[in-house]
Amino acid sequence: MRTRSSKGWGQLPRALARALAGAKINGSESRVLWAMVYKTIAFNKSSDGIPWSQLAELTGIDQWHLGRSINSLLKKGVIFSKDNVFGIQTDFSKWETPPKQVVIQEPPPDQGELPPKRGELPPKRVDSRDLSKRAYQEKGLSPSEKKKKRKA
Template identity: 40%
Template structure:
């Protein structure tokens, strides 16, 4: 009886061990599977992070007005002498709004690219300033006369010698031209009296002529 009981216990232990081993194996498989799933998720996340597209959303627009634009040197800046900016703030010559626009446009096309002069087309200045292209040459000519802009062939730039900025000299007339103009102004106008005198004198002249003419067939007076 004892041997039978012992045999039963041994068989039960063996079966319990087998079942426990099977359960452990199953649990290990499930853990491995879960770990694999988690690893695959992390891999997919890494791949998605590396291959994700960057979407540039549009800037927020103020509903009440246009978008706010803030100036920042990170977007670029111009190296400009303080004397030029100070002189433009209080110029020694009179400058119109269009002349200021052309000056700033020339600065942006020259100093911004580290150049003193450059060949700048009128169309480029018109695009920057908003001035009609037909008027750009007039404004440039006025600034050249004021010696604010200098030219080197077709190239244009800012005159760095600020002391030369001045109003253009007015053309002085010679005294002979002035006298000629004054004489033209003083010329008398045609009066009606002279015309009347001529008309009145014409019959008297006819009478004197008829008196002096001798009739035909008359003898000449005797000579003394």
């Protein structure tokens, strides 16, 4: 049996409840949205002039950070605003679900040499380590001569 208590009662349309259940919104956006639902639909209004101080009090979000959540909800089309009069967008086709972020990496700038194709050997390169052990041995330098050469 359904009863309406004297403590207040508001009807939430089923379509709106279903749309809210599938909406992709984060935690702070959700708190702001439910505060707006409370201030509008719970009092049988389609929109209401809601001061940010009331939203901050209802949500527990600092007024400085409310703008981020409100702007995000406006961008997604979940709410509408006109001169600080907020309401829930009931035309759900206007709701936008943000696309998944895709990071496209640009190839590095041309460095002059392309990687070898499959099956081909890379170009022959000369070892740039002149002071390697093998280089000293080939030149016939003794350990003391190595030290002198390093100091010079």
